[in-house]
Amino acid sequence: MDRAEKFIISFSIVVLVLFVTGIIIVAKGAGIDIAECVPSDKTFTEGRLGQLDEHTYQAYYVAKMWAFEPREIEIPLESELDIFLTSKDVVHGFHINEKAVNLMAVPGTINKYRVKFSKKGTYEIVCHEFCGTGHQNMVGKIIVK
Ligand code: CUA
Secondary structure: OOOHHHHHHHHHHHHHHHHHHHHHHHHHHHOOOOOOOOOOOOOOOOOEEEEEEOOOEEEEEEEOOOEEEEEEEEOOEEEEEEEEEEEEEOEEEEEOOOOEEEEEEEOOOOOOOOOOOOOOOEEEOOOOOOOOOOOHHEEEEEEOO
């Protein structure tokens, strides 16, 4: 390898290390963390369960590292559930086991889906999109009584 090439490669590595270190120091100093990104119209910023009528429930889900909020909900048998889903940070997945529900939780947007529960039981919700080190712990429950 030529001396000039060695110099350029070494110089590039030094500049890259300085650049990344600088970004980390400035971000830590300014208290910058991962940006929070709920829907821009602030339709909902926290997870909750509401009821529209006798047979229709509305679940407002906020996905975040690494949990679904609300983590667990209970609804009666034969209920319809309107799911509103958003993310507070990165892209997450939302899959309800034993149901044809497979949504993406995307920051700044709301995904909606209606699902009916005609069988008693506990339906597990899992995140199916790799979202970081706690991805495998990102679960929730829908209990149908
Ligand atoms: Cu959230 Cu994986």
